Amino acid sequence: MPNEEVDAERQSAGGWAKKYYFATRVVMEAVLRPYDVGPTQWYVMHQLMTVGPTSQRDLGRMLQIERATLTGVVAALVRKGLVEQKPDATDQRQKVLTATPAGAALWRELPDPIALILETAFDGIARVDIETTTRVLRTATSKLANLFPKGNGS
Template structure:
């Protein structure tokens, strides 16, 4: 078949990378739903709980999400009382995000969805295979990102 993408049995590395990504999203959403958190909210909380207060602009770059998307995620976390948003001392136009005591308390209760995903997905897989997969996907991603660098700034 000339166009493998039309083939329902498409087995390329890219197709499997996408299937893996989608499966991890399902697991994350299922694990976090009882705590009224979504995956992006979890990543914001992870940053704030493991690194500490972070500028909203930097967080958007780290998570590679659009400013408008992050604004909505942060607004939800603020509304839930899990995060505070304060003006940056150096630039009042920028906002710094900090976990609240309620956010820290919730964080201590949360199961780690990433640990669950890694344990489940890679149980019994030799470490060298995981390292090879990671290296191949890192190189491929870097090559694709450099192909159109302007499209990868979000």
């Protein structure tokens, strides 16, 4: 007889949110692999191509990734010639990232993995259901983030 407690946990909203997250990562990786771009690299390129030059510090906050992780991602993009990293004009200690012409050219070729994910995952699901799910997960995430905010000494 299966363990009903474990099975119920797997069927929870949190369990399904985790499964959805992992499934989206698989799709993103599969779509981007032929272009030698990883998901986090894609998010960096998305920011630079849709918003423009961005400070590396701000990018880390936006993507909610550790500084060391972002440093490696940026280094790979610079090494590939897709991103340029320059000192900030007002604070030389900070770096500003800009897409290179090669980065812009690659961006035009890249399929949009997020569009594919949304089209596939939510096809046939009523908009009101998607909005409810989004609202519930946003509220739950906010409550949990506020339970132990960073820097509270816990």
